[in-house]
Amino acid sequence: MAENQQIAKELIEAVGGEENIETVSHCATRLRIMVHDKEKIDQEKAENIEKVKGAFYNSGQYQVIFGTGTVNQIHEQFSELGTSGSRESEETTEAPKQGNWFQRVIRTFGDVFVPIIPVLVATGLFMGLRGLIMQEEVLALMGLTEDTIPDNFLLFTEVLTDTAFAFLPALIAWSAFRVFGGSPVIGIVLGLMLVNPELPDAWEVAEGTADPLLFFGFIEVSGYQASVLPAFIAGYIGAKLEKWIRKRVPEALDLILTPFLTLFVMIFLALFLIGPIFNTVEEAVMSGVVSLLELPFGISGLIIGFFHQIIVITGVHHIFNFLEVQLLQQFGENPFNAIITASTAAQGAAALAVGLKTKHKNLKAISLPSSLSAFLGVTEPAIFGVNLRYIRPFVMGLIGGAAGATFASIVGLAGTGMAITVIPGTLLYLDGQILLYLATNLISIGVAFSLTWMFGFSDNLREKMDHQ
Known part of the structure; x- marks a missing residue:
């Protein structure tokens, strides 16, 4: 711990001191430092700090490579030193000002998706382990066949492998609210609304075993279990809407009105406008990706x-x-x-x-x-x-x-x-x-x-x- 704190202090000095640091965030391997003046960065000093595996300026950020796991610990030390954490909300407004529009969009995707990747990694590992256990040769070692596996065991494995993806829109909306300065708990509830069991299941609708709900005679609505982009856009707009409402309601009514109005407006937008439009966009993108993969x-x-x-x-x-x-x-x-x-x-x-x-x-x-x-x-x-x-x-x-x-x-x-x-x-x-x-x-x-x-x-x- 003391060693990582010393590394954080040395890195702060190498990038020009605390006064030159705007925000600090991280992805899976890199510490991403936004600085006011990149000319104050001492490149040689930064690269010679212990555990630093490389450093460079790109996309409006000074990116310092530490590697998986280590980067989380170093970022924690920055937070404890008061250099990041308290500035997370500033990052959402300042970050978009640096880099070209494409870099800003991709960086935002990274900011939203990186925090939920660990649970998706865990889910993937559960899937891999289930695949191993379900092989005939492995089952035979335990004296089992596919037909003799207890139903409760299969149910248990489904809980491990299906939960994160069943509620993925909630995870994405939570992360988007966090990144764009809204209340993450409102994002979670908004995302859960998109996969509410009262809505027809997206998978069943796609398979033809369920019918979507029809609103206003032409808008088809179902759950968004299979969607990513609609939850991302809903999270972005929802966070901005919450901040706009919070500035305009009396402080005494903020606790009641802000979440109520945010969720009320956003569920209408998400189900009737954002969902249908961006679900179509998402399907087009995926169609292109699948076509590429099938070459x-x-x-x-x-x-x-x-x-x-x-x-x-x-x-x-x-x-x-x-x-x-x-x-x-x-x-x-x-x-x-x-x-x-x-x-x-x-x-x-x-x-x-x-x-x-x-x-x-x-x-x-x-x-x-x-x-x-x-x-x-x-x-x-x-x-x-x-x-x-x-x-x-x-x-x-x-x-x-x-x-x-x-x-x-x-x-x-x-x-x-x-x-x-x-x-x-x-x-x-x-x-x-x-x-x-x-x-x-x-x-x-x-x-x-x-x-x-x-x-x-x-x-x-x-x-x-x-x-x-």
């Missing part, structure tokens, strides 16, 4: 596997969260995860080749831990600390990622969850896909490592690049 001969893997880590550099890869959630929601599987795993493993392999081939002690000390970090699912240290620095290893990693992802697409590999890849990601493929998953990783690692070793790196190249 023959592994073309989808080739394209996404090659470009994914380029997108990671820009920091706008959080758009994939929306797509992965939708895939899991609609199909119960996530082919994106297999493709992204291939691109992640390949960057780790490229960094590993550099670390084993170089005779430079400092580069070796950076490359080997960075490759391990990538094999645990975090590529930023390998990309920014090694591969992109010498360019060729990064390109070889892209090629390796494309190779492994092409194979994954050809064999139809798809995970039971999201957000974890490579070594931790094996838990998402215990439902009979584990050998194909291992083959995907081996192809990516083998191609990227071999190309980097033969063509992508030498100490002569290092000396030339370091002296440019």
Whole structure:
């Protein structure tokens, strides 16, 4: 704890002191610091702080890479030092002012989805474990068959695997209210209204076993169990509406009128306007994504596997969260995860080749831990600390990622969850896909490592690049 507090203090100094910090937030691997003046950042000092695996300025933020788990602890120390936490509401109004419109939209998607990813990861792991247990060979070891499994056991597993997705709109609306400055509890209730059991179930309507309700003779209404975008938009508008109402009602009536009016107006908008419109938009987006994923001969893997880590550099890869959630929601599987795993493993392999081939002690000390970090699912240290620095290893990693992802697409590999890849990601493929998953990783690692070793790196190249 004391060590992390010291790291936080040193980082505050490196970015120009507390007076230069506007807001501090974090995603799964990076601490995201918005600063008033980026010229006050001491880049060298920041990169030399213990546990920092890389740092760069992008999308209006100074992004410091710590890795999964560590970033949460460092952010906690920032909060305790009074640098973040109390400023969360300011972030929602100040953040949109930095970066271009596309960067701002993607960053907002990330801010909303990152807090709910842990429960979706847990759900994916539950799905993977259920898939493992339900295999005939495993059941036979316990003296069971599919027909002899107790119904209560199946019900228990469904509670573990279905709850997060059944109430996903509530999670999204809660997070959106939090990000946009509203009361999160109002967001939860609004989201729950969208999946109220009194509304026809979206899945049953899609299957034709239930009919939607008809309002005003032309508006069809059903639950939004399968939706993401309507809950996101409803959360955004609801938070803004709540703040607008709160400014205009007398303080004595705020506790009563503000939540009442917010929910009253928003459920009408959500069911009759936002839901139908953005559900249609969502279906169109997903149709395009599914069409891409269904391209023959592994073309989808080739394209996404090659470009994914380029997108990671820009920091706008959080758009994939929306797509992965939708895939899991609609199909119960996530082919994106297999493709992204291939691109992640390949960057780790490229960094590993550099670390084993170089005779430079400092580069070796950076490359080997960075490759391990990538094999645990975090590529930023390998990309920014090694591969992109010498360019060729990064390109070889892209090629390796494309190779492994092409194979994954050809064999139809798809995970039971999201957000974890490579070594931790094996838990998402215990439902009979584990050998194909291992083959995907081996192809990516083998191609990227071999190309980097033969063509992508030498100490002569290092000396030339370091002296440019």
